[in-house]
Amino acid sequence: MVLPHEPEFEQALAELTLSLQPFLKANPQYQKALTIVQVPERIIQFRVVWEDDQGRPQVNRGFRVQYNSALGPYKGGLRLHPTVNLSILKFLGFEQTFKNALTGLSMGGGKGGSDFDPKGKSDAEIRRFCVGFMTELSKHIGQDTDVPAGDIGTGGREIGFMFGAYKKLRNEFTGILTGKGLLWGGSKIRPExxxxxxxxxxxxxxxxxxxxxxxxxxxxxxxxxxxxxxxxxxxxxxxxxxxxxxxxxxxxxxxxxxxxxxxxxxxxxxxxxxxxxxxxxxxxxxxxxxxxxxxxxxxxxxxxxxxxxxxxxxxxxxxxxxxxxxxxxxxxxxxxxxxxxxxxxxxxxxxxxxxxxxxxxxxxxxxPGKASNCGGVAVSGLEMAQNSQRLHWTQEEVDAKLKGIMTECYKTCLDVGSKWSGEDLPEGALPSLLFGANVAGFIKVADAMKEQGDWW
Structure with missing residues (x-):
């Protein structure tokens, strides 16, 4: 048996494709959108050289997958973990595209990171890595282009180091990352x-x-x-x-x-x-x-x-x-x-x-996670909105907005799942939230792409 070249990405694509079958049968013109949306708009891969505490040079691979910008700037986390590879980041960026669509906010999908492992590293080593990583990444992101966030291995410490490096490199204070500290542009309840x-x-x-x-x-x-x-x-x-x-x-x-x-x-x-x-x-x-x-x-x-x-x-x-x-x-x-x-x-x-x-x-x-865990990126989107307006909302305001977003996401998944699951369910059986999340997210992204001339 030939193993998939990108197993995580192919798993995510297969799940979406399966969920879309009833919808595509009724709307075959959207097949072209599925063919096109699965290809990232841009993949950036780069070398990160940093100095350990013994003065020795170390090297890691850095990535940013800018998957889809039909609904807004690319938005998605930066993962720092030794397992990071292109398959995992493509799957995450692909999922992020439809997850972000389900929030109702103006965000495209992306993901990035490095095979650097923060565990066992000193703060100084992590800072030097983050500076090296952002030195290259800063060429490809911006508040209206691509706004990364944290992910596995990338917490408040790493976001702070990266933000500081970006500010020095570009000489500007903008909401270029989300998950920032509350004193310098972060949002209440973003960690939660x-x-x-x-x-x-x-x-x-x-x-x-x-x-x-x-x-x-x-x-x-x-x-x-x-x-x-x-x-x-x-x-x-x-x-x-x-x-x-x-x-x-x-x-x-x-x-x-x-x-x-x-x-x-x-x-x-x-x-x-x-x-x-x-x-x-x-x-x-x-x-x-x-x-x-x-x-x-x-x-x-x-x-x-x-x-x-x-x-x-x-x-x-x-x-x-x-x-x-x-x-x-x-x-x-x-x-x-x-x-x-x-x-x-x-x-x-x-x-x-x-x-x-x-x-x-x-x-x-x-x-599925693209629905049930979209609260994190939703509040990242709210952080972006606060940064753009130079505002700082209270915890109660952010929490209320988060609850509203999750409620609408659930309702969307339930309604669309009821319509497009292609199932004859027994009395009282529940509709598929999996089909609902995938079809709803796909339709929103595909329609925006069509209006922008990405498929016809």
Whole structure:
């Protein structure tokens, strides 16, 4: 068997193509738009040379995939992680294009980053890398062209170093990056936005599919993977609302709550501090009781828990396999919503979608990341708007706008999924949010492209 050259990108493209089949059958002229939209407008690859603390030169690869600008300036994060390659960034930029469309804001899609690993590096080494990276990237971005943000490995520290380098190189103070510090152009609740947005979206799903598992009830069990920014704020919002968080994880293993209390806010806050220092959940005994938590090395949470009502993958792509999807069904899971991008494998999604069709009260209702985790980029868009107007909105104002965006995104996915899933559903069965998100995002981008002469 010949392996795909770009497996992550080809997986994302195959998912979109499959979702579009009922729509394309009724509107065959849009096939040309699908052919064209899957090709990035521009791919930039460059060398980043930086000096380590021993004075030795080091080199990494830098990328920016400027995927689609039909709806606005390219918008998407910068990922710093040793696994970064062109396939992953193309898949992320492709997904970002339709995710941004679902926010209703004027943003195109893009993604970038480097195979640089910030873990184990000193602040000085990270600063020197960021300066080298931005020295090249600054030639290709601008507030009306391309506005990058943070992503895995790129937090407030890295954004600050990159912004400072851009300001010196270009001699201008503009909203060239989002995720900035509050003192110099950042937005309230930007760090929280992806995690909070997932929960605002899921609340609508619960109200329609399984109100008995309201997030205001301590008896509702929520499994979360990851322990970075997205997972932390997803967990904190669940705890704030009153439901029980039963898991978090990282690349080395999973931390499972072993009592009915679940994770506490204090433990999540300590995990946040641990992750900021590059630590692992393996050291949980330093901040949590062995009688209340158990660590499972080398395992993800999905097979470790006998009962899960809501599952929220929040780590990275393809973190829920087909076997794990079956385990979630066996555990009584009713909703899976991605906090990560393409968090579920194609096999897992197929299992969830088959399960959904069984009818009300059974199976899993699945929300793809391009819909359920669009809150992060939505608040990035709000940060751009504040920067353009030299305004600074309150936390309450930003949170209200975020809730409104997630509500409209959910309604769009539900309505379009009901119309274009191409399914004969049994009484009470739920429409496909996957089809709804993909078709709605595609139509919006394709129509803008047509009006601009990109296809005809």
């Amino acid at each position: 936005a992806t995690g909070y947005g997932v929960i605002y979206y899921v609340e609508h799903m619960i109200a329609k599919a399984c109100p008995e598992y309201s997030l205001t009830k301590p008896t509702t069990l929520v499994a979360i993977s990851g322990s970075g920014n997205v997972a932390q704020y997803t967990a904190l919002k669940v705890i704030e609302l009153g439901a029980t968080v039963v898991s978090l994880s990282d690349s080395r293993g999973s931390l499972i709550a072993t009592t009915d209390k679940g994770f506490s806010k204090e433990v999540v806050d300590k995990i946040a501090g641990l992750k900021l220092k590059g630590g692992s959940l393996e050291s949980y005994k330093d901040f949590a009781s062995e009688t209340e938590y158990a660590y499972h090395a080398g395992q993800r949470p999905w097979k470790l828990l006998p009962k899960i009502h809501i599952a929220l993958p929040g780590a990275t792509q393809n973190e829920v396999s087909g076997d794990e999807a079956e385990a979630l069904i066996a555990a009584g899971t009713r909703i899976v919503a991605e906090g990560s991008n393409m968090g579920c494998t194609a096999e897992a999604v197929e299992i969830f979608e088959k399960s959904r069709k069984e009818g009300k009260g059974k199976g899993i209702w699945y929300a």
